[in-house]
Amino acid sequence: MTLERTVFAIDRIWRPRAGAPEGLRVAALAVLGSLLLWASAKIQVPFWPVPVTLQTAAVFLIGLACGPRLGLATVALYLAEGAAGLPVFAGTPEKGVGLPYMLGPTGGYLAGFLAAAWIAGRAAELRLRLPALVGMLLLASVAIYVPGLLWLSTFVGPEKAVQLGLLPFVLGDLVKLLLVAFVYEAALRPKDEGTSSRH
Template sequence: MTTTDVAARAASGARFWALALLGSAILAASAQVSLPMWPVPATLQTLAVLLLGALGGPRLGAASVALYLTQGAMGLPVFANGTGGIAVLAGPTAGYLLGFLPAAWLAGFAGRGLARQALVLAAAHLLLFVPGVAWLAGFVGWERAAHAGFLLFLPGTLVKTALALALLRAARRG
């Protein structure tokens, strides 16, 4: 490997992590747009997760989410309503936060066709509810978790998925 190859790889790696850091900042900002609901607030985070994956690809989307979760675990106020710390990652919303990882990864396979993009974004959005509701059930029981942690979020999920699809299509045209 030549020094040029090494320099190109280093630059590529630096670019990847700079974009992942930018993605984590976007995710942190989206967490601050919050409607107070209990036990899980409604935020713009899932919209950001879908776009990070769909626009950046599975690796970059997941890396952005991993950085975001790491920042929050370290106590930075990046989670909803300016919270951070391990306590949040052990609380009722932890399953949703961890569900952002597979959701961003899956959204990274949205591809180019309208039908594929719509299907993948909807599946990615629904995927994050699996660990979210399962974890929440440990705090409030299955019935209440299904209602307060999934059913109440379905209208917003539909709107945010449609918005993510529209923004993805607009970004890919430009």
């Protein structure tokens, strides 16, 4: 008995080729994904009550498009690039680089990206459709906020952590989450999932 390999959106964009080294393709995809995360951290979109970056949207899209394992590996590579001193995070190099930056007030959110990418990838692996897909992305958002707020609270206390690290960003993150879900559903979902997809 052989188990059918799950087909993710990235497999439609860059198809595996017979005889070609799969490890090379996976490594290249992880590097490209880390570059997307880098770019998304630097793009600020005017929003109310504060501007937002596209980084959480990129984390969700990478997980959905690549699946849980490659999505997790891509975010891990991105964090490794940051730990090595590359200015890949929002606010770098102005606010520092490397491990000192990662151990600063926003470090918990960065750690949460790992779990968020995996959760989004599981949503794709389980072939969830709307609204279950939105529910999983909400869970992925929680996976970012929980370690982020816990770590931030060690610097400013729990009440200030919520005021500074949650309330200003909830609306923007919800909008990004919904946009990602609808973009994935409309344009990225593998077309052969058919009726086996779960609602």
